[in-house]
Each structure stands twice: as structure tokens, then as C-alpha cells.
Amino acid sequence: MITEKINKSDIDITKLPKHVAIIMDGNGRWAKKRGLPRHFGHQEGMNRVIDIVEATKDIGIKYLTLYAFSTENWKRPKVEIDALMNLLVLFIRRELQRLVTNGVKLNILGDWSVLPDLPQKEINRAIEATKDNSDMVLNIALNYGGRQEISRAVKLILEDHLRGNIDVDVIGEDTISQYLYTNGQPDPDLIIRPSGELRLSNFLTYQSAYSEFWFSDILWPDFDKTQLYRAIFDYQKRDRRFGGI
Ligand code: IPE
Ligand code: IPE
Ligand code: MG
Numbered sequence: 001m002i003t004e005k006i007n008k009s010d011i012d013i014t015k016l017p018k019h020v021a022i023i024m025d026g027n028g029r030w031a032k033k034r035g036l037p038r039h040f041g042h043q044e045g046m047n048r049v050i051d052i053v054e055a056t057k058d059i060g061i062k063y064l065t066l067y068a069f070s071t072e073n074w075k076r077p078k079v080e081i082d083a084l085m086n087l088l089v090l091f092i093r094r095e096l097q098r099l100v101t102n103g104v105k106l107n108i109l110g111d112w113s114v115l116p117d118l119p120q121k122e123i124n125r126a127i128e129a130t131k132d133n134s135d136m137v138l139n140i141a142l143n144y145g146g147r148q149e150i151s152r153a154v155k156l157i158l159e160d161h162l163r164g165n166i167d168v169d170v171i172g173e174d175t176i177s178q179y180l181y182t183n184g185q186p187d188p189d190l191i192i193r194p195s196g197e198l199r200l201s202n203f204l205t206y207q208s209a210y211s212e213f214w215f216s217d218i219l220w221p222d223f224d225k226t227q228l229y230r231a232i233f234d235y236q237k238r239d240r241r242f243g244g245i
Contacts, residue, residue: 017189019063026195026219039083044221055225071145103135109181110144146205153179
């Protein structure tokens with residue numbers, strides 16, 4: 001059992017991960033524990049997001065990815081999906097100004113063209129309002145699935161090939177990276193999953209080949225910056241060999 005508390009000053013700023021990704025899981029269980037409907041958990045989870053964005057930026061990390069809705073989450077009851085979409089709209093309306101003030105550029109991973117009109121409209125507005133920011137990139141994964149992303153990349157590469165824009169001979173690992181939603185970004189160094197589940201759930205399938213993983217039993221609505229500091233502190237003690245010795 002870990003008892004010592006990690007502070008921001010414990011983090012070695014010379015060994016920061018470039019890209020941190022978080023699977024925001026455990027909202028439903030958080031609500032259930034309190035005898036509340038699931039959407040209360042989602043609401044409380046949404047309330048944590050801006051603080052974690054600001055804490056990440058404050059540490060000096062340049063890329064943060066948050067998994068908000070997977071391609072598999074459409075299996076949930078319509079009322080829950082509607083609640084999640086409404087919270088997305090609410091998040092942008094409430095926090096866009098803070099993203100702008102913090103110099104955060106918003107980017108969406110996933111096919112958000114199939115979301116309801118209102119979330120799409122708000123996302124467009126947020127992307128436009130943050131497009132010139134360069135202090136940090138915030139990726140929100142929405143209707144995102146790692147396998148969908150890879151199959152989409154294959155299609156895009158084939159289309160470019162048929163148009164005569166890309167030769168079969170030059171297609172390599174980097175080519176695939178360039179056709180993913182994260183084109184131009186470093187792969188996640190650290191992937192954090194609260195809630196006690198020990199799986200990726202179709203998150204960053206291609207990009208996570210050499211990521212370090214940090215799991216915790218804490219539920220996302222209880223996740224605060226001390227957990228973020230702890231995850232980064234633990235990450236900095238790992239020996240990343242990338243197949244070397
Ligand atoms: C994560 O919390 C939020 C989304 C998947 C949108 P869950 O809703 O999965 O919470 P649990 O796993 O049921 O506790
Ligand atoms: C992963 O959580 C997706 C998000 C957090 C958005 P899930 O709760 O959907 O994952 P599973 O179903 O437990 O694998
Ligand atoms: Mg879950």
C-alpha cells in the first residue's frame with residue numbers, strides 16, 4: 001500500500017513524458033457506490049477534466065489524450081449516450097475559455113462526424129477557438145476505436161495509392177502513423193487507467209506499442225492531480241529499453 005504523497009516538486013522535469021493518455025473509467029461505479037444514477041458519475045467525471053488538463057500543462061507536458069467515448073460505447077442505453085453527449089456540450093460551453101487562456105489546442109481523435117448536431121457544432125467552435133494555441137495539445141477521443149483508426153488508415157493509404165500519390169515501396173511503420181488521427185504527435189509515453197480494469201479497451205492500439213502503463217483502483221471521478229503526479233513519478237522510475245539492453 002502506497003502512503004507517501006507525491007507533489008509536483010517530486011517530478012523530475014528533465015524526464016517528462018511528452019505524451020500522457022488517460023482512460024477516464026469508473027464513472028458508473030462511482031455513482032453506483034453512492035446509490036445515484038450513472039449520469040451523476042459522468043457529470044462528476046466531467047468536472048475532473050479541466051483540473052487534470054491544467055495540471056498536465058502546468059507540469060510541462062505537451063500532449064494529453066483523454067478517452068471519453070469509444071466506438072463500443074454505442075452499445076450503452078440511449079439515455080446514457082444522450083447524457084454523455086450533453087455533458088460534452090456542457091464541458092465545451094463551460095471550459096472553452098479556460099482552454100483558450102491556457103494556450104491549449106483541442107483536437108478530436110475518432111469519427112466525430114456521426115455525433116449529434118449540437119456536440120458537433122460545439123466541437124467545431126472549440127477547435128476554431130483554439131486552433132492557434134501551441135502550449136499544449138488536448139486530444140479528446142470521441143467515437144474512437146484503435147481498430148477503426150487502423151482500418152481507416154488502410155483505406156486512406158489505398159485511396160492515396162490509387163490516386164498515384166503513394167508508392168507501395170515507401171509504405172512503412174511511419175506511413176501508418178501519419179494516417180492515424182494522431183498524425184504528427186509523439187506516441188503516448190504513459191497510459192493511465194483508473195477504475196481497476198487492466199485493459200486497453202481499444203485505445204491507441206497502434207500508438208501504444210511501447211507505452212508504459214499505470215493502473216489504479218481509484219475511480220475517475222475521484223482522480224485528482226496527486227494521482228497524476230504519482231503516475232508520472234512512477235513512470236520516471238521505469239527503465240524503458242525499447243528492445244535494447
Ligand atoms: C467511463 O466510465 C466513461 C465512459 C465509458 C464514457 P464508465 O461509464 O465506463 O464507468 P464504469 O466502468 O461503468 O464504472
Ligand atoms: C473505456 O471504458 C472507454 C472510455 C473510458 C471512454 P469502458 O468502460 O467502455 O471499457 P470496458 O467496456 O470496461 O472495456
Ligand atoms: Mg467502464
